[in-house]
Amino acid sequence: MFHLIWPIPALPLAGALVNLFFGRRLGHRAHWVSVPAVGAAFGFALAAFVRVWRGDEIFAGPIWDWIVAGTFRAPLTFHYDHLSAVMLLVVTGVGFLIHVYSVGYMHTEPDYPRFFTYLNLFVFSMVMLVLAGNFLLLYVFWEAVGLCSYLLVGFWYE
Helix, strand or coil: CHHHHCHHHHHHHHHHHHHHHHHHHHHHHCHHHHHHHHHHHHHHHHHHHHHHHCCCCCEEEEEEEEEEECCEEEEEEEEECHHHHHHHHHHHHHHHHHHHHHHHHCCCCCCHHHHHHHHHHHHHHHHHHHHECCHHHHHHHHHHHHHHHHHHHCCCCC
16 A cells, blocks of 8 residues: 555655756646646546455554654654545645646746645645654644745745
């Protein structure tokens, strides 16, 4: 089941990183990276939803140790069950529709790639918030969602 779950956050993160580093070169074609990344994440979320709804395994487990300090361990843990399956469909589906709408709405903006970087980063943060398997990860990505909201609301800073 993990092979269907890890691309869901990885694709929006990859879209954000591509637009971050190559956005100036892409210019007004930045949406050709961002929109398919979130659309593909929705496809993986749909495939994982179908598998868990049919009664397949529910994934909950550590991926790797994120913080290790003496006897303290904070693993990066995903928790995927029926509720998170539905919420991932909502986050990636609505995020995809917002991306599609933004292509036309933002087409005259000079900082078009920056906007799509923020938007992809927002979807990544929301997905990780839904998949968080411990409170530390939940807190980190709750703050990341807040940061992305701040960046998107303050997009027109001039």
